[in-house]
Amino acid sequence: MGRAQIRVKTYPVRVEAGNGSLFFGQCTRSMIVRFYRTLKAGDTRCARTPEQPTLVTPSFPRTVAEAAPAGTAGGGSASVRARRVTTAAAATALDALKRFFVFPDVALDGVGLRGGAFHASINGAASAARVRLNGARFASDLAVSGRATIRFSDNHLAATLFLSGRPSDRGHLRISGSWPALGNGLLTARGVVGGHTVELLVAAA
Numbered sequence: 001m002g003r004a005q006i007r008v009k010t011y012p013v014r015v016e017a018g019n020g021s022l023f024f025g026q027c028t029r030s031m032i033v034r035f036y037r038t039l040k041a042g043d044t045r046c047a048r049t050p051e052q053p054t055l056v057t058p059s060f061p062r063t064v065a066e067a068a069p070a071g072t073a074g075g076g077s078a079s080v081r082a083r084r085v086t087t088a089a090a091a092t093a094l095d096a097l098k099r100f101f102v103f104p105d106v107a108l109d110g111v112g113l114r115g116g117a118f119h120a121s122i123n124g125a126a127s128a129a130r131v132r133l134n135g136a137r138f139a140s141d142l143a144v145s146g147r148a149t150i151r152f153s154d155n156h157l158a159a160t161l162f163l164s165g166r167p168s169d170r171g172h173l174r175i176s177g178s179w180p181a182l183g184n185g186l187l188t189a190r191g192v193v194g195g196h197t198v199e200l201l202v203a204a205a
Contacts, residue, residue, distance in 0.1 A: 070200040082193040092138035112136030168194040
């Protein structure tokens with residue numbers, strides 16, 4: 001009996017794809033189907049560009065002082081401390097959302113990275129995901145409460161957060177924008193931190 005041999009000379013690497021690459025965009029699906037039909041990968045240049053965001057957390061600051069300062073919007077003059085607080089607050093909400101989206105069809109009662117708690121679920125119409133934070137802490141010295149909602153139709157994030165910590169860190173923020181986002185996406189954060197009005201930009205990561 002003869003023996004079939006397949007020699008593979010091309011090993012395309014799909015950028016920002018996980019297990020089960022078939023489900024990470026049209027580029028990968030096209031390559032797989034083409035290989036089954038022709039035993040050739042063909043043009044693989046599309047694999048260099050991600051088609052959908054990967055939910056990766058860029059850093060894990062232990063305290064507010066270790067958080068990267070949020071960017072200023074419209075020439076604002078927020079203090080460096082307020083900008084760090086804003087980054088840590090946004091990271092707290094995004095951390096809960098990322099953990100929920102690991103298994104988004106199941107309601108999740110979780111704990112913050114360094115304390116507190118959150119509850120996440122899909123709404124009754126299956127049109128949005130909602131997270132309720134209860135003193136959740138991504139940075140150990142900043143407790144965040146409030147709500148965040150992701151609307152599935154356009155990936156719009158809207159969050160209202162209340163911050164507790166040392167006097168200079170207390171306040172409230174409204175965070176909005178597209179999430180998750182490809183590349184260097186930004187979210188807008190507006191509110192009051194330490195008694196001062198802020199309007200800042202935080203990474204949608």
